[in-house]
Amino acid sequence: MKNIGRQALNVLLQRAMLYPVVTVLGPRQSGKTTLCRMAFPDKPYVNLEQPDVREFAQQDPKAFLAQFPDGAVLDEIQNVPSLLSWIQVLTDADPRKGRFVLTGSHQLQVSAQVTQSLAGRTAVLELLPLSxxxxxxxxxxxxxxxxxxxxxxxxxxxxxxxxxxxxxxxxxxxxxxxxxxxxxxxxxxxxxxxxxxxxxxxxxxxxxxxxxxxxxxxxxxxxxxxxxxxxxxxxxxxxxxxxxxWSVNIGKRLVKSxxxxxxxxxxxxxxxxxxxxxxxxxxxxRGALFENLVVLEVLKSLRNQGLRDPLYFFRDSNGLEIDLLLDHADGLQLVEIKASQTVSAALFKNLRTVSSLLGDRVKTQHLIYGGAERQDRTGVEVLPYGQAETLVLGSAA
Structure with a gap:
């Protein structure tokens, strides 16, 4: 298995048609370099992890960037954050779309610099490990x-x-x-x-x-x-x-941690x-790790669509909990996660109780479980864990 297609590819290409800079953040070894080089094979590639390259970029950023009049893929930009100010100058003078593609592994460090230097000039995407x-x-x-x-x-x-x-x-x-x-x-x-x-x-x-x-x-x-x-x-x-x-004005029963x-x-x-x-x-x-797997799949699906929507959970002081909650403009999406490979009536208890508590705010209810068959139960869609991403597929439309 050598070439692994990434769902974020199309979004990356689309953003490059809208902005002069695209910044791709994510964990080390999540595939950012491979994705960017695949998306922009004709652009020069620069690895800012290399000591000699990094030193040149730090000591003379203007001359360093002058090597790439048509832009480049600059990998691990957090190593030379001062480049961002110079990229701002270059893109203001020549705002061609998709000119520079940046990657970074330190979210706060890069985001702070991007916000300061490239606000309005870059799209920011996140690439997480394989879905x-x-x-x-x-x-x-x-x-x-x-x-x-x-x-x-x-x-x-x-x-x-x-x-x-x-x-x-x-x-x-x-x-x-x-x-x-x-x-x-x-x-x-x-x-x-x-x-x-x-x-x-x-x-x-x-x-x-x-x-x-x-x-x-x-x-x-x-x-x-x-x-x-x-x-x-x-x-x-x-x-x-x-x-x-997730919190709403229903009293003081909800936890804050x-x-x-x-x-x-x-x-x-x-x-x-x-x-x-x-x-x-x-x-x-194992149940907690399975929950992590499913929550992560939903997060990956959002990020692969270029969306930054937050995810929540619901829990009150009595221990009543829903594992995942998505707050949409037209209502709440409740998601309960169970590692069991079979579906029993007991698995729906929290969903129905919380749905009753929140009333008309609830738009949809889902149960994600460890089995293989999709089912429709009264008011609840049951999905196998391999289809967890479908909860938010098409959200960008």
Whole structure:
């Protein structure tokens, strides 16, 4: 499996017809470079990770960019953020569409610079690891079977694992070690590398749970302020993301803490020490990891369409919860996620209770489960996990 088609390709090409600059953000090794070079094969490619190239760009940005009068693909732009101001000058003087294509792996670092220097001049897209449908197409599989769930969770979505047949535990081990030693050190003067690694592993054990920073800090042995700082680093470098609780004026029953998820379920499994299908099948966190897989699929589907819509969850102080909530202009979309391969009446309990509570605000209800058959139940659409992306497909239309 060498060439893996990406759903974001068409959106990237469309944005390049509208803006002089397109910025593609995402985790390291999510396929940003491959996608941009595939989309713009005639543009010069520049890797700003290379020390000599980076030094030239830092010391003489004007001369550096003069090499590319028709633009270029500039990879890992966070290494030379000063280039963004010069690109602004160039694109203001010559606003041809799709002139520069930038990639970046540090979300906050690049976003802040882009907002300051290229506001109104660039589209910003996010490319996350491979989705289930991208993997299915690359494997020539028409659907994702229920039995594949454990394998898919173990492997995760980083393209190298699938394109090169790399053992997940090898690639993910190297990925995390490189991440801590390189990216984290660039973002912060980190004195507690061991504690930071422990924090990330403990977060994997809290996948899909409400985040209590004080409790996590006590367990790691650092302050809650330090945990807050570390979480901002983890989110900025696309390792974890959080869902905010949806809130509305229905009293004070709703919780305020976010829930934490990983941008790659395979990495979460590796951090938990899960290495085999058998271990995962019987692991107490399998349900939470399955939930992470589904939430991530919905997020990938949105981002692949170039959409930045936020995702929420619903939970009140009595523990009544809906795993995923999308707030549309015409109503709420409620999504319950269950790892079970069979559908029983008990799986609909929370959906019906919350729907009754929220009343006319609710537009649609969905149950995503570990089975293979789509079903229509009274008021609820039941979808297999391999079709989770269809919840938001076409949202850009």
């Amino acid at each position: 289930l449908s991208e993997l299915a197409k690359a494997s020539d599989l028409p659907t994702v079977e229920p039995a594949d769930a454990n394998v898919l969770m173990l492997q995760g979505g980083y393209p190298r694992i699938h394109a090169q047949g790399m053992p997940p535990e090898v690639m993910l081990s190297d990925y995390f070690a490189t991440y801590v030693e390189r990216d984290v050190r660039q973002l912060i003067n980190l004195r507690h590398l061991r504690e930071f690694g422990q924090c990330v592993r403990l977060l994997a054990g809290r996948t899909g749970q409400l985040l209590n920073q004080t409790s996590l800090g006590n367990e790691v042995g650092v302050s809650s302020n330090t945990i807050t700082q570390w979480l901002s680093i983890l989110e900025a470098s696309f390792l974890v993301f959080s869902l905010a609780p 976010p829930k934490i998820y990983f941008y790659d379920v395979g990495l979460a499994c590796w951090l938990l020490g899960i290495k085999t299908v058998e271990q995962l099948q019987h692991h107490p966190l």
